[in-house]
Amino acid sequence: GVDGPFGRCEDWRAENPFFFHAPARPRPYLALKLAVSLDGRIAPAGGRRVWLTGPESRREVHRLRAGFDAIMVGRGTWVADDPRLTARGPVTPRVPPVPVLLDRWGRAGPELRVLGAEADARGVLVTVGERAAELRRRIGDRADIAAVPTTPHGFDLAALLAELHGRGLTRVLCEGGGRVAASLLAARLVDRIYLFIAPVLVGSDGVPAFPLGATDGGPEAAAAHAAPHRNPVRAGGSPSPARGWQTRIDPVRFGDDTHIVLDRST
Template sequence: MSGACVTLKLASSLDGRIATASGESRWITSEASREAVHRLRAEYDAVLVGAETALADDPELTVRLPGYNGRQPARVVLDSRQRLSPVCKLVATAREIPTYVVSTTPPEPLLVDAGVRVLQVRAVGEDRPELKAVMERLAAEGLHRLFVEGGGQVAASFLRCGLVDRIEWFRAPIVIGGEGRPAVGALALAGLADAPQFRRSEVRDVGVDLWERYERV
């Protein structure tokens, strides 16, 4: 894999939900799917999530596979207000694994002191980082291949901007219903012709789940 590439990873129910209405999400997909995600992470320069995912799940965003001792991808959090706690896993390990916070405000000293690299970019809409500016700043850091892991608002933002090259979609054989939280947030489409289009390139079983791969048309 070479050059700039943005891959969106989605792990959902059959009806495209990533959590119940109350926010329960562990674990929708199987252990086999989660292992496949770890293998995918190892192929990218960085794993990217939004602040809500980082705050709710306190993830490590590392490659955790038996016997794996290869390079760890950088971790990137879109966090306009720099709300990450100094004791969360991402910040606590920032001196061991490159960790970036992309913000629309000047760097927070507590994060900088912990080893986090804060990248300030221009804002758009409701004080959200402008994604093309985000991509430019990350590329300047040598991070060209991004693995975007969610949640729904981040997925929608990348799709709205036409930045998603590939989708890795893991679907569990359960149905959550309309009150569940969607894998992709609102896209504000005027019509079907405006919908992002992808070509399915592969389908395989992974544990009890279905793994679908898509390429941008």
């Protein structure tokens, strides 16, 4: 970065990623948030819901959510967790983030909490064209429905993000699950990774954070910086790249957990 009277440009980029992204790309700024165990799992075998991270990390997640226009999750996450996808805590967003549910097969029902009275904002259900009418009949007017094209591997992710961008959602936080995360990383659509690492071991039969395998250096970069007492910034403050990712913000401890922020460098 360039040194100046107001600090390094890289520091400004780390603190204001949305500002630097918006003029450059006609798609939302996309951040990925994952809570993982030391052995890279997001849940025990069977996908049953447990808290891997502590309350301090969960409070930080709500603070992060308040800075985004939308919170997006894949089907596995909303089926297993039935999340509210709201920003709760000391930071109140000016506009509540929009919950975005990926629902390729059109199976969401009106019982989901994001479609009920607890919702802070009207959600968006993303499905394919042939499922849209059936989904509308099932949920009524509880949410907007967006139909996007698919590829042999699932949603056309570029088209999905273009759809969200067209709805004015320019800052999107994806909270998993693992398949969605791996697909977005493989497509090089993730701009930042928020990784919360819990000091627990789930076991090899647990649900992996990236079930499609290591993609685009994201998992490796995260693992390279996962040691709780390691500072991944070189002497002098310059970022340490790891296969296309770099840290511009030092790791932070929230309770017993380690929080690492990785930004795409290429």
